[in-house]
Amino acid sequence: MEFILPNWSVPAHIHALTTTRSGGVSQAPFESLNLGDHVNDDPLAVRQNRALLQNALKLPTPPVYLTQTHSTQVLTLPLQTGQSLEADAVYTDQPNQVCLVMTADCLPALFCSEDGTEIAAAHAGWRGLCYGVLEATAAKFRCPPHQIKVWLGPAIGATAFQVGQDVIDQFCAVDPQANSAFVLDQRASGKFLGDLYQIARQRLQRLGIMQISGGDYCTYTDSKRFFSYRRENMTGRMATLIWRSE
Helix, strand or coil: CCCCCCCCCCCCCCEEEEEEECCCCCCCCCCCCCCCCCCCCCCHHHHHHHHHHHHCCCCCCCCCEECCCCCCCCEEEECCCCCEEEEEEEECCCCCEEEEEEEEEEEEEEECCCCCCCCEEEEHHHHHHHHHHHHHHHCCCCCHEEEEEEECCCCCCCCCCCCCHHHHHHHHHCHHCCCCCEEECCCCCCCCEEEEHHHHHHHHHHCCCCCCCCCCCCCCCCCCCCCHHHCCCCCCCCCEEEEEEC
């Protein structure tokens, strides 16, 4: 297996990474480490992939795989009995709880307090990013915003995220500053290219979160390492996860 590791400085008991598409058992078009059980892959292969990940990382507990709906819902671990898994972010202040989100172009964001006692993972598709999933995740933290570190994991890059004016309008209705993250796409009439990483930084900085790293990858153009829904439509999912040991 190959992993993408955050370029941030956090306490030694914090463990974080994004998986790539290599190291699993799924067959095309999901080859090979597909961790999503909602993409029409063989369910047995997905279970095997999740077990491989669990064993490779020696995870302290099995991860909670959310039912992601591009919402702003944040789930808190450990789970309560009968709790719904429908959420797009997960937070914990407990050791040995694995916060995990899945993506294939959407933006994964990891959060960690400076002292490592609070962590979270968020799935920010453009709708979730627009309507506040990063803000909702940060709101779970007890520490002040300037003590929160955020890493932006592999997502579709600014040269590939093509949108129409309607998407720009939705972002700008929430934050007019977002307009600076879009440029005209010279390859297609009436289309624009958007920078999800830039918008995420704008939103986080507006909260007072300044310790932001990452934003160095493009899932769409790097087909060897990453799944991309926009590139392939039927494809697998990577996982971005964080946990702290005791």
